Amino acid sequence: MADVARRAGVSAMTVSRALKGTGTVTPETQARILQAVAELGYVLDKSAGALSSKKTGFVSVLIPSLNNSTFSDTVHGLIDVLDTQAMQVLIGTTGYSRAREEAVIETMLQRRPEGIVVTGGRHTPRARAMLTAAGVPVIETWEQPAAPIDHVVGFSNAATVEDLMARLVDRGYRRIAFIEGGEGDDPRGEDRRAGYERAVARHRLERTCVIAVGRVPISMEDGARAVVQLVETWPEVEAVICVSDGPAFGAIMECHRRGWAVPGRLAIAGFGDFELARQCWPSITTVSVGSRDLGRQAGSLMLEAIAARYAGAPLSPRRVTVAHTLVERDSTARRASPPTWAGRVA
């Protein structure tokens, strides 16, 4: 920077101002500086700037896994918004493990993010303590924690599945099962199952039928295995909700292989509204939570919270509930065989 300053015949400070574009520099000086920058191939060092200004320009985002279209959609939404303020998103993956989340938080804090977005509302005590002590805005997403750390942008996983159950009951299904992950920690999956169980009680259905397979996040193949197990265990079941669209898809494909009509022999629903749910044959009934929009909303709130904090008036904890939509498609239709065209684009 000193080199640029010398070449442009100004002080380093003026170069700094010119590069930040605060407009407090004469157009001619500005031009001369940019010229020098170009000639020297100078690139601003934000690490140094961060140290000095105490603003790193980082926002940390913790998600269970990148290989999940749902969470990467949320991250995309966040980036969409944070990019406008030149904030860099630091992505950390926790592998569906609270212990790993704790470790990732510790590492992230060393980068002094100006805000932190986490997935879920359940953390180890130490993780929670670190997040609280960080002194920056924290947003918990994808859930609706009873005692939030700070802000929340989420929805009730249980409620979405209760809604879905109500719809299925409305369509005449009474013997409804639930497919979920076997091993591992998946709070959102557990909430969904709780919603299923509550609905079974509320609608006075005969019983709960839960098949647990694989390790979270459960795969398409797990869904395929589960549906076989389901039909063998409870042949009378008429419909099944899978904890996400992946296994729902796997289950449907397995039914095709075995010649079990969907929804004729068994109606199948998922969660998440993946692209594949709309394109599958039959198209899959699911719950859409607008993952990308969730990310955008978290991004906007984060920017607001960060600005408020620097303005000396920190935002009081906000709780944003994102809407979910039931997307009823062919996989749960009350028909003997899947249709050809109708409902293809739901």
Next chain:
Amino acid sequence: MADVARRAGVSAMTVSRALKGTGTVTPETQARILQAVAELGYVLDKSAGALSSKKTGFVSVLIPSLNNSTFSDTVHGLIDVLDTQAMQVLIGTTGYSRAREEAVIETMLQRRPEGIVVTGGRHTPRARAMLTAAGVPVIETWEQPAAPIDHVVGFSNAATVEDLMARLVDRGYRRIAFIEGGEGDDPRGEDRRAGYERAVARHRLERTCVIAVGRVPISMEDGARAVVQLVETWPEVEAVICVSDGPAFGAIMECHRRGWAVPGRLAIAGFGDFELARQCWPSITTVSVGSRDLGRQAGSLMLEAIAARYAGAPLSPRRVTVAHTLVERDSTARRASPPTWAGRVA
């Protein structure tokens, strides 16, 4: 840090050493320092450390999009490896645009990454210049550029599709089409198409039949639209290769809807070996390039290159070719209807 030092009765330097764990600190002192750290809730500031040591601990990775299981797998592989050395991956998305790539590179360089991984081998001249001038190891992936910037971990997209074509021809298919994206810049897609065209020439097939739809990256729905267009345009076509597994899946589902047997009426192959390709009914013939392993290999090479650079002996440009595998499944089998079980787990 000074606070910690005072409380532990040592100098800041000793605290720094203790925290880095170089082992040059007495166990007792170490314990006293960690105690003080815990009591004060002190968190190391890596930004400051980076400025001082000139090692940021960042490696930048540029990918077209996070919402593509293929690239996020590669990123996961990279993180797997870089995490072991406490390197933080900075992810940048370019949205399949060279112009955006250039902009993202410029932003990334301000963070002084110790290495840069980019997707593809074609960049704007300025992007290329910046990468070269950055003075850190650069790895181009997912392609096999003729004139690499530095290192390469990739494969020939054209060759993979040529192999796939050879296999289809071997299986007796002669009228083979190709489905690709319409608008947008997708170098790897173009390479694959080039491979298709070369194969058409080599095997003296009658003609090339290319259907271009949508905007890159093309969706499942684009694949569905394309297959209809294909059958309408060239009803005599017996097999089609899609530029990726997504549209191949969409095409197959559309065939189901219309009652066109796959592979009976039309054989369909994809690229990428997504989870969905194995689980689909019929299972999809595809090319596997081991995206996650590609990421791991890039990660290892990056660590080596970074170490070599600090050792004063920069690695001379390396070219790693990752193997690809043809995964022949039911969607191209020479049978009238899809099988029930065989080949399900290819």
Next chain:
DNA sequence: CTGTTAGCGCTTTCAT
């Protein structure tokens, strides 16, 4: 094994 000194490259603050 531990401490001292200097300085990384920038921005804040205050002055002009």
Next chain:
DNA sequence: ATGAAAGCGCTAACAG
């Protein structure tokens, strides 16, 4: 509108 001085929090380098 621009400059000078000081310092952000840490670590390299050297000394002891």
